[in-house]
Amino acid sequence: MLSIKNLHASVEGKEILKGINLEIKAGEVHAIMGPNGSGKSTLSQVLAGNEAFEVTEGEVTLNGENLLELETEERAREGIFLAFQYPVEIPGVSNLQFLRTAVNAMRQHKGEGEMNAAEFMKLAKEVSKQVDLDPAFLKRGVNEGFSGGEKKRNEIMQALLLQPKLAILDETDSGLDIDALQVVSNGVNALRAEDRAILMVTHYQRLLNHIVPDYVHVLAGGKIVKSGGRELALELEERGYGWLGIKDEEAANSAN
Amino acid sequence: MKPAPTLSAAFLHPAGQLLPEPLLALRKQRGTALVDMPLPTRKTENWKYSSKYLKLTDDMAISLPADGKSGSSLAVPGYRVVFLNGVMMPEASDYPDLNGITIERFGDLDDDTAATLADRMDSTLDNNAVQMARLNSARFEDGLLIRLAPDAVLDQPLFIVHEVTADASGSAYPRIFVEAGRHSQITLVEEYISSGGESVMVNTVTEFTLADGANVTSIRLNTEGDNVQHIGATGVRQQRSSRFESHCVGFGGPLRRHDLQVRLEGEGAECKLNGVVVTQGKQHYDNHTTIEHVAAHCNSEETYRNIAADQSHAVFNGRIHIHQDAQKSNADMNNKNLLLSNGAEIDTKPELEIYADDVKCAHGATIGQLDEVSLFYLVSRGIGRREANVLLTMAFINELVEQIPVEQVRETAHSRLNQFFDQTFEGA
Numbered sequence: 001m002l003s004i005k006n007l008h009a010s011v012e013g014k015e016i017l018k019g020i021n022l023e024i025k026a027g028e029v030h031a032i033m034g035p036n037g038s039g040k041s042t043l044s045q046v047l048a049g050n051e052a053f054e055v056t057e058g059e060v061t062l063n064g065e066n067l068l069e070l071e072t073e074e075r076a077r078e079g080i081f082l083a084f085q086y087p088v089e090i091p092g093v094s095n096l097q098f099l100r101t102a103v104n105a106m107r108q109h110k111g112e113g114e115m116n117a118a119e120f121m122k123l124a125k126e127v128s129k130q131v132d133l134d135p136a137f138l139k140r141g142v143n144e145g146f147s148g149g150e151k152k153r154n155e156i157m158q159a160l161l162l163q164p165k166l167a168i169l170d171e172t173d174s175g176l177d178i179d180a181l182q183v184v185s186n187g188v189n190a191l192r193a194e195d196r197a198i199l200m201v202t203h204y205q206r207l208l209n210h211i212v213p214d215y216v217h218v219l220a221g222g223k224i225v226k227s228g229g230r231e232l233a234l235e236l237e238e239r240g241y242g243w244l245g246i247k248d249e250e251a252a253n254s255a256n
Numbered sequence: 257m258k259p260a261p262t263l264s265a266a267f268l269h270p271a272g273q274l275l276p277e278p279l280l281a282l283r284k285q286r287g288t289a290l291v292d293m294p295l296p297t298r299k300t301e302n303w304k305y306s307s308k309y310l311k312l313t314d315d316m317a318i319s320l321p322a323d324g325k326s327g328s329s330l331a332v333p334g335y336r337v338v339f340l341n342g343v344m345m346p347e348a349s350d351y352p353d354l355n356g357i358t359i360e361r362f363g364d365l366d367d368d369t370a371a372t373l374a375d376r377m378d379s380t381l382d383n384n385a386v387q388m389a390r391l392n393s394a395r396f397e398d399g400l401l402i403r404l405a406p407d408a409v410l411d412q413p414l415f416i417v418h419e420v421t422a423d424a425s426g427s428a429y430p431r432i433f434v435e436a437g438r439h440s441q442i443t444l445v446e447e448y449i450s451s452g453g454e455s456v457m458v459n460t461v462t463e464f465t466l467a468d469g470a471n472v473t474s475i476r477l478n479t480e481g482d483n484v485q486h487i488g489a490t491g492v493r494q495q496r497s498s499r500f501e502s503h504c505v506g507f508g509g510p511l512r513r514h515d516l517q518v519r520l521e522g523e524g525a526e527c528k529l530n531g532v533v534v535t536q537g538k539q540h541y542d543n544h545t546t547i548e549h550v551a552a553h554c555n556s557e558e559t560y561r562n563i564a565a566d567q568s569h570a571v572f573n574g575r576i577h578i579h580q581d582a583q584k585s586n587a588d589m590n591n592k593n594l595l596l597s598n599g600a601e602i603d604t605k606p607e608l609e610i611y612a613d614d615v616k617c618a619h620g621a622t623i624g625q626l627d628e629v630s631l632f633y634l635v636s637r638g639i640g641r642r643e644a645n646v647l648l649t650m651a652f653i654n655e656l657v658e659q660i661p662v663e664q665v666r667e668t669a670h671s672r673l674n675q676f677f678d679q680t681f682e683g684a
Contacts, residue, residue: 048636052628076638088633092651101647102637109638141651158637 001026001197002047002166007058009046015056016042018222024166029198031208031233034219035241040201041085043219044170047199048082049075062166077109079165083155083172090142095154098142099124103161123161131157131187148175149184156187167191168199173207185210205237220246260294263391266317267427272343272397274363276370279396282377287394293387302385305571305603306542309511310388311485313425316457319397320426336415342428342460343398356408356440362399362431373401373433380463380491385546386515389489392429392461399431404440406467413443413475413662418460422452422483432462436470436498443473445662448488450480455510457485464491466498468522475665476514478506479672482539485511496522496551503660504531505669507676508539508568517546520554520582530656531560532669534676535568535600542571547589549582549615558589561653564600565680575607578615585615593623594652596680645681 002024009017016039024030034040046053047060049072060067062078070078090098103123104114115123125135131153143151152172159167169188173181188211191198200211208216208230216232217224218241226232226244268287275283296303296310303310322343337359338348344361351359365373383390400416418430436442446462458480466472472492480486486509492500506512518527533541547556562570576587593602606619626648634644650657650673657673660666 050632050636071635071641072632073635073638073640073644076636082636084633084636088627088630090630090633090648090651092654093647098634098637098647101639101643102634105638105640105643162637 001063002199003061005059007046007060008056009042010054010056011042011052016222017046019058020222020224022217022224024197024199026197027194028215029192029200029211029213030215030217031200031202031213032217032219033202033205033233033236035246036203038219039222040219041170044082044168044201047168048072048080073105077106081159081162081164081167083152083159083167083169085171085174087143087151087155089144089146091144093142094139095142096121096124096138099138099158099161102158106162127157127160130160130190132183133157149177149180152176152180152184153187156184159191160187164196166197166199168201170201171203172200173202173204181207181210205233208233218244220244260297263290263293263295264312264314264317265291266314267312267391268394269317270395270397271319274343274398276362276365276367278367278371278374279362279365282374283394283396286390290390290394296387302544302573305569306511306513306540309540311511312457313455315425316427316455318424318426319395320420320422320424320428320456322397334412334415335410336417337400339398339416339418339430341420342396342430344400351414354408354410356405357410358401358403359414360401362396362401365401369401376465377433377463380465380493380519381461381489381517382546385517385544386489388487388513389459389461389515392431392459392489395427395429395459396431397429399433402432402434402442402444404436404442404470406438407440408437409441410443413445415445415447418446418448418458420450420456420458420480420484422450422454422456422481425454425456427457427459430458430460434462434464434472436464436466436472438467439469440467441471443475443661445475445477445665447477448480448486450484453481453483455483455485457487460486460488462488462490464493464500466492466494466500468496468498470495470498472499473501473661474503475660475662476502476504476506477665477668478512479668480509482509482537484509487511487513489515490517492518492527494518494520494522494525494527497524498522499525500527502527502529503656504543505657505660505665506531506533506541506543507672508533508535508541508570510540512541513544514542515544515546517548518556519548519550520556521550523551523553525551526555527557529556529558530659532653532656533560533562533570534673535563535570536565536676536680537568538566539568540570544573546575546577547587549576549578549585549587552581552583552585554582555586556588559656560591561656562591562593562602562604563596563649563652564594564602565596565676567597567599569601571602572604573607574605574619576609576617576619578610578612578617580611582612583614585612585617587615587617589619591621592652593621594649595623595625596649642677642681646677649677
């Protein structure tokens with residue numbers, strides 16, 4: 001489904017990704033782990049199409065289509081979804097308006113009719129229950145005044161509404177207490193499907209206890225330095241990043 | 257030193273003689289006072305950013321004809337009064353004969369009423385601060401006097417449509433005076449529109465006096481064409497426990513100037529002033545507001561938003577003057593500005609003068625652009641660029657648009673805003 005070949009990317013002239021290679025097939029769940037500054041978030045942003053990052057080399061295809069030639073909104077309509085590490089607060093735009101506009105943009109792209117306000121409200125209320133968000137939040141501004149956990153649940157709710165082909169979860173576990181982590185994980189597990197892939201970017205192993213990946217990759221210095229099955233995450237937890245030759249100071253802390 | 261330009265004598269010869277004698281006398285007296293009046297230049301403090309947009313030629317001094325031919329469809333449901341080039345059109349107007357509410361054109365006033373009105377005209381405005389609007393007092397040819405007896409309530413909004421037909425160069429001077437008696441209540445919508453493409457000026461003055469406990473809502477919508485220079489002044493005087501609410505929605509033009517002056521003269525009076533301005537192309541819009549806290553225990557709340565696209569220019573000047581005896585005043589002024597292009601300009605200036613020591617007075621002003629991160633967030637959900645830009649821009653003003661208490665005005669505002677978005681975000 002997603003094929004990344006020799007991907008290089010820079011921000012403000014500084015190279016962050018230095019040749020990423022990754023193949024993800026439909027139905028698979030991949031986890032990318034690594035110390036701070038290894039390029040995990042950059043990879044997420046580049047895949048979603050953030051123009052602040054410049055791709056200098058390599059290629060990315062989604063089901064054979066060149067992703068790098070598409071605008072951010074076109075990528076989203078082709079099925080890329082990024083759950084943000086820091087979801088944005090947008091006062092003045094209600095969650096309901098935001099979510100309905102997004103869902104209808106997708107439906108229009110697929111040649112389906114727009115959902116009217118009443119139809120959408122019904123759907124939104126159902127999905128908000130799945131991530132344990134009070135439907136009253138729909139009337140508030142986008143993420144406005146939300147707690148960290150509510151913001152993350154709102155991200156997962158959007159993924160459930162938009163039904164992407166590839167869901168990229170950037171540090172979705174950060175800032176969550178154990179109950180919220182359980183809710184978010186249930187939401188992500190509900191997303192698992194044969195025709196959908198999930199790419200989780202995470203600093204900590206604990207998320208992987210709740211969402212069990214098929215593959216684990218270690219990203220360091222802008223490259224994938226080690227790949228393995230789910231047992232690799234456990235090994236990282238036990239031994240840290242040091243045995244992989246990663247010298248980052250963060251590395252020692254990150255596996256704790 | 258080059259002498260400052262003065263108002264051309266051509267502007268001091270009113271044409272229409274429709275008015276009763278006391279108003280003709282007033283007009284003549286006001287005209288005499290304007291002889292040799294210097295026009296504002298960029299050294300004139302209250303016209304500093306706007307004087308360069310003021311372009312008065314002698315052919316614009318000619319009164320536009322009020323021949324009854326209306327260029328636009330004025331299908332306003334409910335109560336309405338139509339002014340064409342500053343003269344009321346009775347056949348296009350429709351308003352009720354309600355107990356306690358008198359709506360009369362100036363031309364129909366008896367001499368006694370006209371004399372009383374003449375005494376009160378201009379009394380709500382600081383004439384030194386609204387120098388250009390003084391021209392209205394020297395030139396008005398008709399007007400509307402609305403009087404509400406104590407406890408009278410107008411059950412629906414009254415629309416006043418001011419249309420200017422710019423088929424030739426000229427000017428128009430609409431004039432409104434509203435006397436709201438004790439505990440009376442009215443919602444007045446003033447809509448300024450134009451047809452035709454010649455250079456014209458609309459110079460308009462609206463005055464409100466609110467007796468104890470009166471409740472007045474004033475809505476003002478400016479959508480005239482790019483050939484219309486608009487100079488307007490609104491003066492308000494409020495007595496004890498009265499409430500004045502104003503909603504101004506304005507789209508830019510070659511010159512747009514509105515002075516809004518509110519005097520809180522009785523204890524417990526309160527005013528709420530909202531404003532939304534949208535400019536594009538090379539358009540201009542200048543709002544000057546003044547709130548005088550004269551009496552104690554009064555509240556004022558002011559929220560203005562400017563959005564400037566392309567090479568346009570918006571100005572906001574908000575003055576709050578808290579007099580020495582106005583203890584326990586509570587004033588809150590907020591002005592936020594959104595620049596949609598590098599070529600746009602917004603000038604904002606809060607002016608606070610406080611002479612009482614036990615007051616709460618807050619003010620804030622910001623200028624910013626659309627947030628790139630928010631934009632990325634929206635498009636990353638499949639929302640198109642234009643739609644994302646519109647959502648973020650509307651987020652900036654939506655609260656104010658939704659507060660306008662008349663649905664039809666909100667609809668007109670939304671439809672004009674959509675035109676603006678189509679032009680501003682085309683190709684986005």
